Amino acid sequence: MRTDAAPGGVQIFAPFGRDAHSIAAVLSAAGVPTTIHDSLARLAEALDDDVGVVVVTEEAVAKGTAALLEPLSRQPSWSDIPFILLRSPRSPRSQKRPLADAGLKLAINIIELDRPLGSSSLLSSVRSALRARDKQFLVRDQMRALADGRAALERSEAELRLVADAMPVLIAFIDRDLHYRFANKAYEAWFQRPVSEVIGKRVPEVFGEEVWTSRRPLIERALAGEHIVFEANWPFSDGRRRDSEIRYSPRFDADGAPDGFHVFVTDVTASKLALETSQQHALDLEAMVAERTAELERQMAAREASEAALRQSQKMDAIGQLTGGIAHDFNNMLTGILSSLDIMRMRVDMGRMEGLERFLDAATASSQRAAALTQRLLAFSRRQSLDSKTVELNALVGSVQHLLRSTLGEKIRIQMATSDAPLRANLDSNQFESALLNLAINARDAMPEGGELILRTSHVFAADGELPTIPAGEYAVVSVSDTGTGMPPEVVERIFEPFFTTKPIGKGTGLGMSMIYGFMQQSGGHITVDSAPGQGTTVSLFMPVVHDAAEDDEAPNAQPVSLGAGQSILVVEDDEQVRMLVTVVLEDLGYTAEVVGDADGAIPILGSSKKIDLLITDVGLPGLNGRQLAEIARQSRPSLPVLFMTGYAEKAQERSAFLDNGMAMIAKPFLLDAFSEAVRSSMATPQ
DSSP, X not given: OOOOOXXXXXXXXXXXXXXXXXXXXHHHHTTOOEEEOSSHHHHXXXXXXXXXXXXXXXXXXXXXXXXXXXXXXXXXXXXXXXXXXXXXXXXXXXXXOTTOSGGGTTOOOEEEEESSOOHHHHHHHHHHHHHHHHHHHHHHHHHHHHTTOHHHHHHTHHXXXXXXXXXXXXXXXEETTSBEEEEOTHHHHHHXXXXXXXXXXXXXXXXXXXXXXXXXXXXXXXXXXXXXXXXXXXXXXXXXXXXXXEEEEEEEOTTSOEEEEEEEEEEOHHHHHHHHHHHHHHHHHHHHXXXXXXXXXXXXXXXXXXXXXXXHHHHHHHHHHHHHHHHHHHHHHHHHHHHHHHHHHHHHHHTOOTTHHHHHHXXXXXXXXXXXXXXXXXXXXXXXXXXXXXXXXXXXXXXXXXXXXXHHOTTEXXXXXXXXXXXXEEEOHHHHHHHHHHHHHHHHHTOTTOEEEEEEEEEEEEOTTTSTTSOSEEEEEEEEEEOSOOOOHHHHTTTTSTTOOSSOTTSOOSOHHHHHHHHHHHTTOEEEEEEOTTSXXXXXXXXXXOOOOOOOOOOOOOOOOOOOOSOEEXXXXXXXXXXXXXXXXXXXXXXXXXXXXXXXXXXXXXXXXXXXXEEEEESSOSSSOHHHHHXXXXXXXXXXXXXXXXXXXXXXXXXXXXXOTTEEEEESSOOHHHHHHHHHXXXXXXX
16 A cells, blocks of 8 residues: 655555554644555665655564665765664664664664654654755755756855855765865864865864774775765764764766765764653653563462462362261261161160061161262262273163163153264273263252253364363263253352252252262263253263273173182281171181281281182271282282272272282172172182
8 A cells, every 4th residue: 555655755664553554644644744655665666866754663674674775775975865763662672773784784864763652752753854854855956956067066156055054964075185175164063163174184184083093994985985874973062962973975086986975964963862762761661561560460469369268268168068068967877877786786685686677777778878978978089999991882871771761750751862973981880870870860850840851972072272171182972961940150160069959958968969070080081061040951971082992891790609618818907897897707608717907917928838819908008008918919929819998099099000910809888798709709710
């Protein structure tokens, strides 16, 4: 894009954003004609003798200004087009003159202004540059008149002298012998000596040896035909600062050999002061920004500290709620157990044996409720022992339909929408079925008048940031949707808190969703909840996809429980009551049991020649744990089968990684038939 060109106007090259239009608007409002160029080549084409000032932004010429080399080298001796460089706010101040490359080697008349820049500062700098350019135009006009011929030159010499003397620019001509052949009246104002004392004198006589020594290399280059431009500090006689721009332009005779050089010296103090003022303003702005940044950092630190304190408070509230809920539920269960045992003890003492089965059943039911609560707590804390295997989710979800229909009742319609292709994931199928059952029961309770429950399986590719709580990856997803009452956002935010429930007192423990959350985290998966009042709820379980088509072998069918035949079993258990009960169970089943309380007691027995058919050990032993004890036992008895008992053990959370060949695991608390089957199958497993 290009506006109508105006002689002596401002040429603008700032192609990024609206910089060019903003600059043009400021200048046009002040009556300064402007021309906007959309490329460096277009700008180069416009650099003729009528150009006033060029305004460029630093980023516009960051890749070089070689395109300007030809038009600038074409300038006549009187011309030095002023350039105003608007520096980038991010440009280091140590980076000097990025424009002083091959393209602008002959143009040092550059005014550098740091952004951000006020309109008044920009306008002042442009006007100052235009005034300097106008002085060059005056010189141009007179030199053109001189070129009309010597006769005309002689007739207008007095007039040219008058014009040159009226200009505040030093103008002179020095021949090859270093004699001043021409000097205008500005020399008197600058150096307080008549022009007559300058013309005819040699340079060392006019300025002294010190100045001559510093300028000699530059003068010699000018006499060799090179255009020279440089800046120097040439103070006033009273010591005031005066910055000058000095140009040596060689003159050539008819044979093309330099016979001297013209001298043009311009006072650029105003532009230098403007630049320094702009830089000082930039420094002040940087200081203000740094101060504000420090203040924001202090505010952010204070906010983070407050948020950390709030999170700690919320964590303590959750812990208090958790412990209070656990104590409440366990007190109810212990009441059922202890009261039943007390009644049975009292009736046995009285000789009344009838009806004891009812109290035994009550104590057993309360114990099983306590065991189920413990499993939920372990799932929530991600400490339960998982038996993870590769399963096909379409088949697994389909297999629970019958259980869900019998559990949810006839008012709930169950729909299935499974993936067309097989979906495989690595998980504990029993725990996963329990999670689905929990979600289905929650859905049923949200549809008291009946409704529809939809089970979906799908293959999902989650991009980074697509789902707020789901990392990018490939997932097998199982979703449970209902048409129930839905939940408001404040309830959804708390749905995974332990013992948080929207159900009436006595209708739920508040551990179902927290158990599912813990199970998914422990299995390497994720969970999302999408719900709104009156719109129903969808809970989605995300599990990493397993592409290996081979699924884990199914566990062998359980064999009928059989009694032992005197096999020798070493039991290692640190809890005295559990140790006593396990010993009694083994002896009643027909085994020979030797019992110790820790690994230190077991190691000598394992190192002896005594026959041992099975090692039963708790995982969480004091000192060496059960897994370490098994490793030691296998060193001397490589084929010894091992049965681990675990209630809570951090190192036994993933069975497939924890167990080796010939090893099995049973979770506490366990029933007699499950324990006897675990013992039998452990000794029956081939090594």
